[in-house]
Amino acid sequence: MPDRAPAPALLPQDAVWLGLDLGTQSARCLAVDSAGHVLAAASRPLTSRREGDRHEQDPEQWWSALAGACREALADIDPRRVRGLAIDGTSGTILLTGPDGTPLTTGLMYDDGRAGAQAVRANGVGEEVWKELGYRSMQPSWALPKLLWLLEHDPAALAPGTRLLHQVDLVTWRLAGRQTASDASHALKTGYHLVEDRWPEAEFAALGVPASLLPEVVRPGTVIASVCAEAAEVTGIPEGTPIVAGMTDGCAAQIGAGALAPGAWNSVLGTTLVFKGASPHLVRDPQGVVYCHRGPDDTWLPGGASGSGAGVLSREFPGADLDRLTVEGSELDRDTVAYPLVSSGGERFPFRAPDARGFLLTGDRTAAPSEEPGEAERFHAQLLGVACLERLCFDYLDLLGAPVDGPLTLTGGGARNAYWSRLRADVLGRPVRLPEHAEGALGMAVLAATSSGVRLQDAAAAMVRIEREIEPDPARTARWLPVYVSFVEELVRRGWLDRTVADHAKQRTAR
Known part of the structure; x- marks a missing residue:
């Protein structure tokens, strides 16, 4: 695809924007110009300690790894061009520090599950606030x-x-x-009231959370x-670089x-399937499987994280040639569809079912183990199952009143x-777009560019480069819709999906 048009006049043409990313396994720095060209990138590994339901990292490693990545990425960049930076981290990761910023605890990571009893207490005290914010309850x-x-x-x-x-607060403190x-x-996951832009003081007092612990909070992009x-x-x-x-x-x-x-919407197909979209209004979910972030431009960013996704392939087909299985499965073109559950903890989105388990459907029945199809057919069934689950995500979001008819971008390892x-x-049954670079560090470089006075959508229009677009084949869409309906009905039959959701999904197939 040819280069996009020049960046808007308000975005400095000679600027370099830094996107910093703290993931689970690495810290990354990306240097990006105002037209979205990646000028340099570097990363450093991070290590974790897991024990049972606990997952911890050394906070000092966040800083040392990110500092090393930044030094490498900026080695050949003219420092006069660097105009701003922003940083992302894993959602729900926290630590405690002393008044000088020295860590007093390890970093309790995003999926650390030790706080089950405390989640029950938080949900009892804060029920009305969490309901008003749309997600209804907190997870451990x-x-x-964890606090x-x-x-x-x-x-x-x-x-x-x-x-x-x-997690990112420690790094911005050091910067x-x-x-x-x-x-x-x-x-958000600390209970901040996104509608009223404040900490819920009465609820925190009832929970015994000292107000002195809590940081000041501002909107993203500030x-x-x-x-x-x-x-x-x-x-x-460079000294003096704005931190966004x-x-x-x-x-x-x-x-x-x-x-x-x-x-x-952005559909991220990695180990699991993650949905993130944009809405002019807060989307409230009676089931609590969708929750909203507040965007920089007074928009809302609803989303959900499934327990299903591409991780099922490495589990079900260890060591297999996935390219070969893709070709062979596509040539078979069978109706067999699988429910591609990865998580041992059941499903989280687009429905909540802690007891959910993967299954395989052949025609109008569940295949008994002795009647299982061959390897290529089972492989294709998982690919098809992810696509069906993805469609169900959109049907559920539409039922909630979230806008779903805008452009759809596919990212994550599955998009390759x-x-x-x-x-x-x-x-x-809708076009999908695949960007050239799709990662959190790029997103943070785009957000950093808003410090020049450009709206986030305009900065993204200039800096996010689409590699290609795929149009759906109407005949193929019609071919798969009966399989999708059977898939949805099986979820209802097993007691995991509400009939109202299933009926809405089926109604949408007729549009």
Whole structure:
């Protein structure tokens, strides 16, 4: 695809924007110009410690790894061109520090599940607030239950001057040389009231959360500080570079995909399937499987994370030649469809079913183990199952009143399979776009560019580069719709999917 038009006049043509990303396994720095060209990239590994339902990282490693990545990425960049940075981190990851920013605890990671009892207590006290915010209840892995766990088990939590930080807050503190405001995206799972832009003081007091622990919170895209001399020496980022309040990794990937107009969606197919979209209004979900971030331009970013996805392929076909299976399965062109559940904890989106298990459907019945199809057919059934689940996600979001008819971008490792992307477009019956670069660090570079005064959508229009678009084949869409209906009916039969959702999904197949 040819290069896009020049960046809008308001976006400095010679500028370089830095996107910093703290993932589970690595810290990454991307240097991007105003037309979306990636000028340099570097990363450093991160290590975790897992034990049972606990998942921890050393917070000092976040800083050292990111500093190393920045030094490498900026080695050949003219420092006069660097105009801003933003950083994303994993959602719900927290730690406690002393008043000088020294970590007092490990980093309790996004999927640390130790706080089950505390989640029950948080949901009992904050039920009305969580309902107003649309997600209805918190999970044990969310930040507030983990904070309550620390308050109960770690004496440091109640020491004078102790601070609660989200993962990125530690890095922005080091970059600025002082504590900075947190962003509302990372604060969501700590219970921040996104509608009223405040901490829910009465509920936190009832839960025993000291107000002195909590950071100031601002909207994503707000300039919160600038890089200090000491941090400049360590990272190679020029002193005085504006630091822009970032967002969580899922929202960063959404920005990097350019899915920001109302009704636009980014479907991230990695180990599991993650949906992120844009809406002019808050989307409230009676089932609590969809929750909304607040976007920089007064928009809402609804989304959900499934327990199903591409991770099922490595589990079901270990060591197999997936390219070969893709070709052979596509040539068979069978109706067999699988429910591609990856998580041992059941399903989370587009429905909640802790007892859900994967299954295989052949025709109008569930295949008994002795009648299982061959390897290629079973493989294709998983690809088709992901596409069917993806369609059900859109049907559920439409039922909730979320706008779903805007452009759809596919990212994640699954989008690299060309046949799978075409299959998804056909099952969905809508065009799909695949960007050149789709990662959280790019999204943060786009967000950093808003510090020049450009709206986020305009910055994304200039910097997000689409590699290709796939149009659905109407005949293939018609061919897969009966399979989709059978898939949905099987979910109802097993007691996992509500009949109202299934009926709405079937009605939409007739549109």
